[in-house]
Amino acid sequence: MRRINPKDFKLAKRGTSRGINKQIALTLIGTHQPVSRADLSRLMETNRANVTFLVNELLEEKLIREGDAGSQRVRGRKPTHLYLNSHQGIAVALDIRATRIYMMVTDSIGRQIGQVVSFPTFREPDRFIASLGENVRHFVKDLAENAAIVGIGVVVPGLLDRANGTVLNSPTLGWKNVKLLEPLEREFPGIAIHLENSGKACALSQLWKTHDDGIAHNDIVFVSVSDGVGVGVVINGEVVRGRHNTAGEFGHIPISVDGPRCACGASGCWEAYISNIATLTRYFGREAGSSRPQSLDVANFTVEDLIIRARGNDSKALTALNSTARYLGLGLASIINAIDPMQIYIGGEITEAWDLIEPHVREAIRERTLTADLGRVAVTIVPASEYPRLRGAAALVTAPAFAAPKVA
Amino acid sequence: MRRINPKDFKLAKRGTSRGINKQIALTLIGTHQPVSRADLSRLMETNRANVTFLVNELLEEKLIREGDAGSQRVRGRKPTHLYLNSHQGIAVALDIRATRIYMMVTDSIGRQIGQVVSFPTFREPDRFIASLGENVRHFVKDLAENAAIVGIGVVVPGLLDRANGTVLNSPTLGWKNVKLLEPLEREFPGIAIHLENSGKACALSQLWKTHDDGIAHNDIVFVSVSDGVGVGVVINGEVVRGRHNTAGEFGHIPISVDGPRCACGASGCWEAYISNIATLTRYFGREAGSSRPQSLDVANFTVEDLIIRARGNDSKALTALNSTARYLGLGLASIINAIDPMQIYIGGEITEAWDLIEPHVREAIRERTLTADLGRVAVTIVPASEYPRLRGAAALVTAPAFAAPKVA
DNA sequence: TGTAATATGTTTAAAGTTCTAACAAAAGAA
DNA sequence: TTCTTTTGTTAGAACTTTAAACATATTACA
Numbered sequence: 019m020r021r022i023n024p025k026d027f028k029l030a031k032r033g034t035s036r037g038i039n040k041q042i043a044l045t046l047i048g049t050h051q052p053v054s055r056a057d058l059s060r061l062m063e064t065n066r067a068n069v070t071f072l073v074n075e076l077l078e079e080k081l082i083r084e085g086d087a088g089s090q091r092v093r094g095r096k097p098t099h100l101y102l103n104s105h106q107g108i109a110v111a112l113d114i115r116a117t118r119i120y121m122m123v124t125d126s127i128g129r130q131i132g133q134v135v136s137f138p139t140f141r142e143p144d145r146f147i148a149s150l151g152e153n154v155r156h157f158v159k160d161l162a163e164n165a166a167i168v169g170i171g172v173v174v175p176g177l178l179d180r181a182n183g184t185v186l187n188s189p190t191l192g193w194k195n196v197k198l199l200e201p202l203e204r205e206f207p208g209i210a211i212h213l214e215n216s217g218k219a220c221a222l223s224q225l226w227k228t229h230d231d232g233i234a235h236n237d238i239v240f241v242s243v244s245d246g247v248g249v250g251v252v253i254n255g256e257v258v259r260g261r262h263n264t265a266g267e268f269g270h271i272p273i274s275v276d277g278p279r280c281a282c283g284a285s286g287c288w289e290a291y292i293s294n295i296a297t298l299t300r301y302f303g304r305e306a307g308s309s310r311p312q313s314l315d316v317a318n319f320t321v322e323d324l325i326i327r328a329r330g331n332d333s334k335a336l337t338a339l340n341s342t343a344r345y346l347g348l349g350l351a352s353i354i355n356a357i358d359p360m361q362i363y364i365g366g367e368i369t370e371a372w373d374l375i376e377p378h379v380r381e382a383i384r385e386r387t388l389t390a391d392l393g394r395v396a397v398t399i400v401p402a403s404e405y406p407r408l409r410g411a412a413a414l415v416t417a418p419a420f421a422a423p424k425v426a
Numbered sequence: 427m428r429r430i431n432p433k434d435f436k437l438a439k440r441g442t443s444r445g446i447n448k449q450i451a452l453t454l455i456g457t458h459q460p461v462s463r464a465d466l467s468r469l470m471e472t473n474r475a476n477v478t479f480l481v482n483e484l485l486e487e488k489l490i491r492e493g494d495a496g497s498q499r500v501r502g503r504k505p506t507h508l509y510l511n512s513h514q515g516i517a518v519a520l521d522i523r524a525t526r527i528y529m530m531v532t533d534s535i536g537r538q539i540g541q542v543v544s545f546p547t548f549r550e551p552d553r554f555i556a557s558l559g560e561n562v563r564h565f566v567k568d569l570a571e572n573a574a575i576v577g578i579g580v581v582v583p584g585l586l587d588r589a590n591g592t593v594l595n596s597p598t599l600g601w602k603n604v605k606l607l608e609p610l611e612r613e614f615p616g617i618a619i620h621l622e623n624s625g626k627a628c629a630l631s632q633l634w635k636t637h638d639d640g641i642a643h644n645d646i647v648f649v650s651v652s653d654g655v656g657v658g659v660v661i662n663g664e665v666v667r668g669r670h671n672t673a674g675e676f677g678h679i680p681i682s683v684d685g686p687r688c689a690c691g692a693s694g695c696w697e698a699y700i701s702n703i704a705t706l707t708r709y710f711g712r713e714a715g716s717s718r719p720q721s722l723d724v725a726n727f728t729v730e731d732l733i734i735r736a737r738g739n740d741s742k743a744l745t746a747l748n749s750t751a752r753y754l755g756l757g758l759a760s761i762i763n764a765i766d767p768m769q770i771y772i773g774g775e776i777t778e779a780w781d782l783i784e785p786h787v788r789e790a791i792r793e794r795t796l797t798a799d800l801g802r803v804a805v806t807i808v809p810a811s812e813y814p815r816l817r818g819a820a821a822l823v824t825a826p827a828f829a830a831p832k833v834a
Numbered sequence: 835t836g837t838a839a840t841a842t843g844t845t846t847a848a849a850g851t852t853c854t855a856a857c858a859a860a861a862g863a864a
Numbered sequence: 865t866t867c868t869t870t871t872g873t874t875a876g877a878a879c880t881t882t883a884a885a886c887a888t889a890t891t892a893c894a
Contacts, residue, residue, distance in 0.1 A: 024454055025642055039438050070872065093868070096870090254662065261799075268764050275682055360669050426833065475882070
């Protein structure tokens with residue numbers, strides 16, 4: 019039961035019904051392809067005539083294509099298979115990280131083309147743009163020859179003002195109030211640029227993924243554990259943004275308000291307990307709350323290294339991981355109690371130790387969730403090899419064609 | 427950008443456009459009444475002809491009515507004023523509390539009729555239903571004579587299974603897995619029964635309230651502080667329910683995981699720091715974490731009494747309140763970081779001390795919110811005299827007529 | 835007082851939907 | 865070859881929004 023916003027509604031025009039049904043048909047072709055017009059009419063519970071009209075228009079718009087005739091089990095005319103058209107130009111996905119920028123090229127329906135490449139990040143805004151422009155053009159030529167870029171999705175670790183296209187604050191990059199949209203549009207004239215926060219991009223990557231089970235994951239949470247903790251929340255198939263595009267910052271709910279100092283200025287944030295730096299600090303023997311994590315002595319030792327040691331016989335490493343696992347679970351329980359999602363996805367380096375830590379995570383979840391049902395929520399890891407941030411960035415470009423029209 | 431759920435979509439039929447536009451017109455009549463057809467055509471940015479058709483149908487359905495001709499500022503024909511029709515039967519709102527049940531009767535657009543009445547709560551389910559049935563019939567006759575009841579909204583403190591119409595767990599009432607919908611439907615044959623959790627009902631009450639400023643509050647959080655802490659979250663004009671109707675339980679996010687024991691079984695929950703019992707326990711000198719709040723010696727001393735003492739010269743009372751205020755703010759900050767709402771509403775006995783505690787609440791909010799914008803979010807108290815639970819219960823009955831149709 | 839001007843609300847017809855029913859096309863079964 | 869079945873299309877009915885003309889009602893002003 020949704021209330022219509024009297025200051026922001028969308029009237030149904032002559033073409034609204036068709037618009038809705040076309041998007042539904044397109045979505046179903048995406049999830050069921052190859053699929054015939056007759057199949058669609060059954061899936062949509064409408065008549066074949068209507069489907070013919072809708073499909074013809076989608077064909078004209080080149081959003082779908084006809085394939086070979088399918089084989090019919092019993093007798094009757096063979097169906098014409100319909101597929102999503104993946105040749106509508108390419109999307110460029112960029113993941114801006116502290117030291118390197120990662121880049122993926124996809125076709126118009128978000129399927130990866132070639133390999134992920136990377137190039138260095140320059141912190142100075144002008145140089146950042148110039149280097150990025152040069153590299154993107156170079157690698158696109160490499161990967162996709164003459165294909166036209168229809169859009170560029172850019173994922174940034176930090177808070178974004180999407181209305182003005184600026185990075186409000188990114189501790190990772192050391193950026194505050196850096197304009198990004200406008201210079202990028204100047205660098206790539208005529209190409210649509212989309213900016214997104216990394217936590218929200220990860221959530222998008224799972225929302226728009228075509229899952230094997232065919233079930234849509236329309237109420238999900240993605241928790242990305244890395245230098246910081248990024249969270250993206252999807253409710254009703256839509257990323258929750260809030261009034262200032264700041265929603266989803268579960269990384270800073272407290273575990274204990276008197277706990278270790280966090281990069282955000284407060285203390286005892288979840289992030290301060292489970293970020294990679296927190297885990298490493300724990301391993302190097304400091305009490306979690308006694309020092310600022312930044313001042314780590316062993317600069318090049320990573321969580322991946324820690325996990326390798328834990329798999330060896332380094333009990334101290336295992337203890338550090340298990341401790342993080344417990345706090346991870348405690349925080350997840352808060353998210354579960356607050357959102358009650360269908361599924362939780364976890365990304366970040368620590369997922370490589372999932373077989374070691376999962377029991378501790380689950381136990382902590384059970385400990386703090388309100389009901390047994392909530393304690394059993396599915397928790398799935400997303401390995402780095404799936405590039406959730408990059409796939410989310412690509413979705414920024416490729417997904418709008420499939421999105422539900424805004425109505426009422 | 428919402429993804430269409432391929433397992434749960436709604437096709438646009440012949441009448442879908444009209445359905446959408448009728449609900450928009452109805453909503454606008456509600457927020458702008460009295461309003462003419464010509465006004466509507468301007469508000470909706472469509473032609474007067476279309477409005478005539480829509481309005482005529484709404485008139486036939488008796489959802490609206492024509493009033494006197496309005497006075498025209500300049501020349502031209504006088505407009506015909508349109509109003510919502512409030513004579514479509516009555517709604518009964520019931521708020522089930524530990525010892526008494528409160529009841530309000532409203533007209534078909536949710537406006538209170540007569541006074542709020544109350545009668546005792548029987549915990550034993552059969553007797554509960556029988557007594558409730560008798561009292562409701564008695565008081566309805568008293569308040570609204572022969573009016574037909576179109577629906578009954580029932581608000582319960584605790585977790586509900588709305589699919590099966592049962593109370594899963596209500597510590598306040600001492601109920602576990604108690605069937606409620608079916609026996610109520612038997613008790614009131616032919617009358618629609620709606621069950622709702624108290625936190626969500628409070629959120630509904632604000633969502634469906636016609637605010638003076640005319641701004642719709644489509645992203646809000648209602649925090650109700652009482653024996654427990656109930657929270658209702660509204661995103662995109664819709665209450666967030668989650669997979670098991672359990673979403674919104676921010677009452678059990680931790681302040682400190684090693685904090686005082688909570689009624690839910692975990693420890694350090696927000697609720698354990700700010701519930702009325704926690705505040706009283708603090709006043710009576712126990713350390714917040716050292717004992718179970720249930721075993722309170724001074725049984726009949728309430729938070730209201732505490733506030734009166736704080737307004738006198740009882741510095742211990744003031745200290746207890748201020749301490750609760752600080753924890754209230756710390757928890758609110760987590761909600762703000764997570765949801766980034768337009769507005770937060772606070773209900774419960776403690777709001778009577780708002781002038782005393784607001785500065786402490788605000789300071790704690792600022793301390794833990796991620797950005798300055800988030801720290802400035804509007805926090806409004808809803809006094810008990812506005813009966814948010816009862817108004818939410820009434821909205822369960824009266825709001826569906828105004829709700830947006832489910833589409834795409 | 836009468837006429838022009840102007841705003842409201844309705845009617846009519848056109849353009850664009852879904853939907854029903856009939857029809858053509860294509861393939862296997864008998 | 866003929867029948868049966870399935871797919872896909874076409875024609876027209878029913879129902880939309882929308883543009884334009886029209887009727888109605890009121891004020892302004894000569």
